[in-house]
Amino acid sequence: MKLSRSKTYKAISAALWQSNPISKQILGICSALAVTVQLQTAIVMGLALTLVVAFSNLIIALLRDLIPRNIRIIAEVAIIATLVILADELLKAFLFDISKQLSVFVGLIITNCIVMGRAETYAMSHGPYDSFVDGIANGVGYSSILIGVAFVRELLGSGKLLGFQVVPDVFYSAGYENMGLMVLAPGAFIAIGLFVWLEHTLLKD
Amino acid sequence: MSNQSKSLLFAAILCLVCSIVLTAAATGLQALQQKNVLHDKHRNILKSVALIDPDGRYDRGAVEKLYDEFIAAVWVTPEGEIVAESDRGQQDYPIYLYTREKVIQAYIVPIDSRGLWGRILGYLAIESDGSTISGFTVYQHSETPGLGGEIEKKWFQKNFVGKRIVDRDGDFVSVQIAKGDVETRVPEPQRPHYVDGISGATLTGQYLSAGLREILHKYEPVSIKFRNNQIQSVPDGNS
Numbered sequence: 001m002k003l004s005r006s007k008t009y010k011a012i013s014a015a016l017w018q019s020n021p022i023s024k025q026i027l028g029i030c031s032a033l034a035v036t037v038q039l040q041t042a043i044v045m046g047l048a049l050t051l052v053v054a055f056s057n058l059i060i061a062l063l064r065d066l067i068p069r070n071i072r073i074i075a076e077v078a079i080i081a082t083l084v085i086l087a088d089e090l091l092k093a094f095l096f097d098i099s100k101q102l103s104v105f106v107g108l109i110i111t112n113c114i115v116m117g118r119a120e121t122y123a124m125s126h127g128p129y130d131s132f133v134d135g136i137a138n139g140v141g142y143s144s145i146l147i148g149v150a151f152v153r154e155l156l157g158s159g160k161l162l163g164f165q166v167v168p169d170v171f172y173s174a175g176y177e178n179m180g181l182m183v184l185a186p187g188a189f190i191a192i193g194l195f196v197w198l199e200h201t202l203l204k205d
Numbered sequence: 206m207s208n209q210s211k212s213l214l215f216a217a218i219l220c221l222v223c224s225i226v227l228t229a230a231a232t233g234l235q236a237l238q239q240k241n242v243l244h245d246k247h248r249n250i251l252k253s254v255a256l257i258d259p260d261g262r263y264d265r266g267a268v269e270k271l272y273d274e275f276i277a278a279v280w281v282t283p284e285g286e287i288v289a290e291s292d293r294g295q296q297d298y299p300i301y302l303y304t305r306e307k308v309i310q311a312y313i314v315p316i317d318s319r320g321l322w323g324r325i326l327g328y329l330a331i332e333s334d335g336s337t338i339s340g341f342t343v344y345q346h347s348e349t350p351g352l353g354g355e356i357e358k359k360w361f362q363k364n365f366v367g368k369r370i371v372d373r374d375g376d377f378v379s380v381q382i383a384k385g386d387v388e389t390r391v392p393e394p395q396r397p398h399y400v401d402g403i404s405g406a407t408l409t410g411q412y413l414s415a416g417l418r419e420i421l422h423k424y425e426p427v428s429i430k431f432r433n434n435q436i437q438s439v440p441d442g443n444s
Contacts, residue, residue: 075216079219
C-alpha cells in the first residue's frame with residue numbers, strides 16, 4: 001500500500017490542508033486573533049492546543065463505548081476541561097512568563113470549537129490510535145496557521161522574530177517604520193483573511 | 206442497571222477521576238508556581254526603580270542577586286515608622302527600600318487597586334525625597350487587552366517617572382491618570398501630578414487614579430518622614 005493511500009496519511013493531510021480547522025473550517029478564530037502578536041506565544045498556544053486535542057481524542061476514543069449517549073457532551077467537556085486545567089497548571093509551573101502572556105486564552109481552549117468538534121465527530125466513532133493521530137494533525141493544522149499569522153504580525157508589527165530584532169537599524173534610520181496595525185486585533189483579522197484567501201485559491205486549482 | 210443510573214454512575218466516576226488528577230497536579234506543582242510568582246514580584250520591584258530594563262532579558266539568578274543586593278523588604282507602622290520584619294505589628298504595611306551603600310535611594314509601595322474588571326497589582330517607587338515618583342509597574346490585572354490592558358505597557362508606565370505626589374506648597378495631591386493627553390487636557394500648574402491617559406480606557410484610569418490616591422494616602426505618614434529627612438537608614442537586621 002502506498003503511503004499516500006493509507007488512512008492515517010489521508011487524515012493528516014486533510015487536517016493540515018484540505019480541511020484545516022482555521023483556514024478552511026474557520027474554527028478557533030478567537031485565540032488565533034489574540035495570541036498571534038508574537039511568535040513565541042503562538043507556538044506555545046499551538047503546542048498546548050495540540051496536546052489537549054490529541055489526549056482528549058485519545059481518552060474519549062478509549063471510553064467511547066462506555067460513555068452513555070445521553071450525557072456524552074458533558075462527559076467530553078469534563079475530560080477536555082481537566083486536560084486544559086492541567087496544561088494551564090504546567091505552564092504556570094514551568095513557563096511562567098508565557099503563561100502570563102497567554103493569560104485567559106489557555107483556559108479558553110476548553111471552549112475552542114476544534115477540541116469539541118474533533119471529540120464529537122471523530123473520537124466518538126474511531127479507535128484510539130486513529131483519534132490520537134487525528135488530534136495531533138488537527139492541532140498541528142491549527143498551529144501552522146497560528147505560527148504563520150504570528151510570523152507576519154511580529155515581523156511587520158515589531159520588526160522582530162521570537163523577540164530578536166531582525167529588521168536592521170539601518171532600515172529604521174532610513175525612515176522605515178513598524179506597522180502599528182499588525183500589533184492590534186484588526187491586523188490579525190487581515191492576516192488570517194489573507195491566509196484563508198491563499199488556501200482557497202490554491203485548493204481550487 | 207437502568208440507563209439512567211448507568212449515566213449517573215459514569216458521571217460520578219468521571220468527576221472523581223478528574224478531581225483526583227487535578228488535585229494531584231495543583232498540589233504537586235504549587236511550590237514551583239509560588240516560586241515563580243515570588244520571582245515575578247522581585248523582578249517587578251526591580252523594574253519600578255529602574256534597576257532592570259523592562260525590555261532586557263535577565264536570567265533568574267541575575268534578578269535574585271540584584272534583589273538581594275539592593276532591596277530590603279521592611280514594614281511601616283500607621284504612624285510612619287519603618288520597622289524590620291522581626292518587629293512587625295498587626296497593623297503594619299509592607300514597604301520595600303532601595304538602598305545603595307546603606308543610603309536609601311527610594312521606597313517602593315505595593316499597589317493593590319480596583320480596576321474595571323478586577324484588581325490591579327503593581328509597585329510604585331518614590332524617591333527618597335518623599336515626593337517624586339521614580340517608577341511604576343503592573344504585574345497583574347484583568348483589564349481589556351489593547352484598552353485598559355495598556356497599563357502594563359512601557360509607554361504608559363514610563364510617564365509616571367518624575368511626577369510629583371505633592372504640590373508646590375508641599376500638600377499631598379497624589380498622582381492621577383488624565384482623560385487623554387496631559388499636554389492638551391490638563392492646565393499647566395497641574396501637569397506634574399497627571400500622566401497621559403489611555404484612549405478607550407477612561408474607567409480603568411479613574412479606578413487606578415482612585416486606587417493610587419487611597420494607597421498613597423495610607424503611606425502618607427512615611428512619605429512625610431522622607432520629605433522631612435527623618436529616615437536615613439534601613440532598620441537593623443534588614444540592611
